[in-house]
Amino acid sequence: MLKVGLTGGIGAGKSAVSARLAERGAVIIDADRLAREVVAAGTEGQAEVVAAFGAEVLGADGELDRPALGARVFGDEEARRRLEKIIHPRVRARTAELTDAAPSDAIVVNDVPLLVETGLAASYHLVLVVTADEETRVRRLAETRGMPAEQARSRIAAQATAAQRAAAADVLIPNDGRLADLDALVGALWRDRLVPFEENLRHRRAAPQDSRLVIAEPDPSWPAQADRLIARIRRAVGADAQVSHIGSTAVPGLPAKDIVDLMLAVPTLDRADQAADALAAAGFPRRQGEWFDNARNVPGATWPKRLHGSADPARPVNLHVRVIGSPGWRFALLMRDHLRADKAARDDYAAAKERWRAEHADAGAYAEAKEPWFDREATAAEAWAQSTGWHPGP
Structure with missing residues (x-):
């Protein structure tokens, strides 16, 4: 219904x-x-x-x-x-x-x-x-x-x-x-x-996302859209749930695929699995398969997570459910805050996006091309975190 x-x-x-x-x-x-x-x-x-x-x-x-x-x-x-x-x-x-x-x-x-x-x-x-x-x-x-x-x-x-x-x-x-x-x-x-x-x-299924690569100009309404989605997630799993707007749509002025990335932080993956039905009923069905984060120079090659999408065909969403303290959880918040704070890093990412868009026609190849840049960003963001005293926040 x-x-x-x-x-x-x-x-x-x-x-x-x-x-x-x-x-x-x-x-x-x-x-x-x-x-x-x-x-x-x-x-x-x-x-x-x-x-x-x-x-x-x-x-x-x-x-x-x-x-x-x-x-x-x-x-x-x-x-x-x-x-x-x-x-x-x-x-x-x-x-x-x-x-x-x-x-x-x-x-x-x-x-x-x-x-x-x-x-x-x-x-x-x-x-x-x-x-x-x-x-x-x-x-x-x-x-x-x-x-x-x-x-x-x-x-x-x-x-x-x-x-x-x-x-x-x-x-x-x-x-x-x-x-x-x-x-x-x-x-x-x-x-x-x-x-x-x-x-x-x-049917508890996410609307299919377009595999074609389309990079949109910055949309000032992305944060408000994210706020509405976050309010629904919190209503489904608890008002005190840690839900964050992450990714490129969370960085003002940055071009991005028109997909809102959100992150639900949980103490364990068992808790993530327990929340799956409530999230699906709220319009965020779990995507099938095994999902992992690149550890970005942290010991351990990958870290598991859960990934949910959106049942709404007009509002693509990636809802990453990550364990608090995991490298993927930390990097998602750190990269977002670093790009918000560092104009040079933000401009470099925007220029790199333009190059990758010219070189790749589909979203999969585009995502693969970004990996070396993300590794460099992890190092730069960590240095920024150390110099500013940054710590993870919503």
Whole structure:
């Protein structure tokens, strides 16, 4: 089962995306609908709301007077938190029930307006954020809800910012244009990413990586992408897990293959094996085979590790699971920090990458060509570590 979080600011058109995903077969769990359901007439939730805010928030029909309740909590942080403590646990429980009832091969889309504000992003395999500029959102709110412009802008300002949502987003879905354009975007997302992601996840297999050698220009979003992946890994194996962004995508300004390298540090390989199922369920299936690190002049030719990939076909990942204190663990952190700190070393690596790219057409030959440079880098980085007092860190 693939769990997708869908969010967007008020007026962005999240419901239009949700409807198009539903048309293609997604199981939609609408948090707004559940929030109304758990405080409907006759429920314990409603009784608790009335006890907290008074009978004036109850309408003549026995349902909550939502505008009256909204007016009570808008702009009052303490009141808002009191209401959330009543509603949110009930919504979470109902969401879990509906998720458990979905088929094992379902793509479950959780439509959550406050996904970013409530810190839920890491609980999904993928987060979709619907975007639209403020003027478009104000106009939509006036047309669909009769909301005055001043009130609309106030509601927009009270939510997460566009930058905060972008930081949580694996996919940004612009919704400023025609519905036909939106439909095409959602259709491509469903076909090319969500469906194969679910299949890979269900079969516990990593999406295949392209064997062709493509070196990308530095992407400033790589660290944010790594942060989102790390949050999911920690949620799967423990909040205190030592997970690091390593490799070329962790070095600002360095060209790299568009593959995010991460490292999970474990006390023993037995612990790595024990975590394999949880990692696979989170979208990081183990790659089959025996994997080793070159010891780089440390006694012992190679050091074993585990390697996991990504079930997401649009975000290649190498998750190296290494024993704390092993040469491979140390070198991954040392090389990253050395290249971040030493511009000459970084420039030399970038130039070498360009040479290897010109000489080799496939990723395997490229990787083999790098080995002598890595041996030299190990010596240079070790000297840098000794001179600076470096020690391994996340």
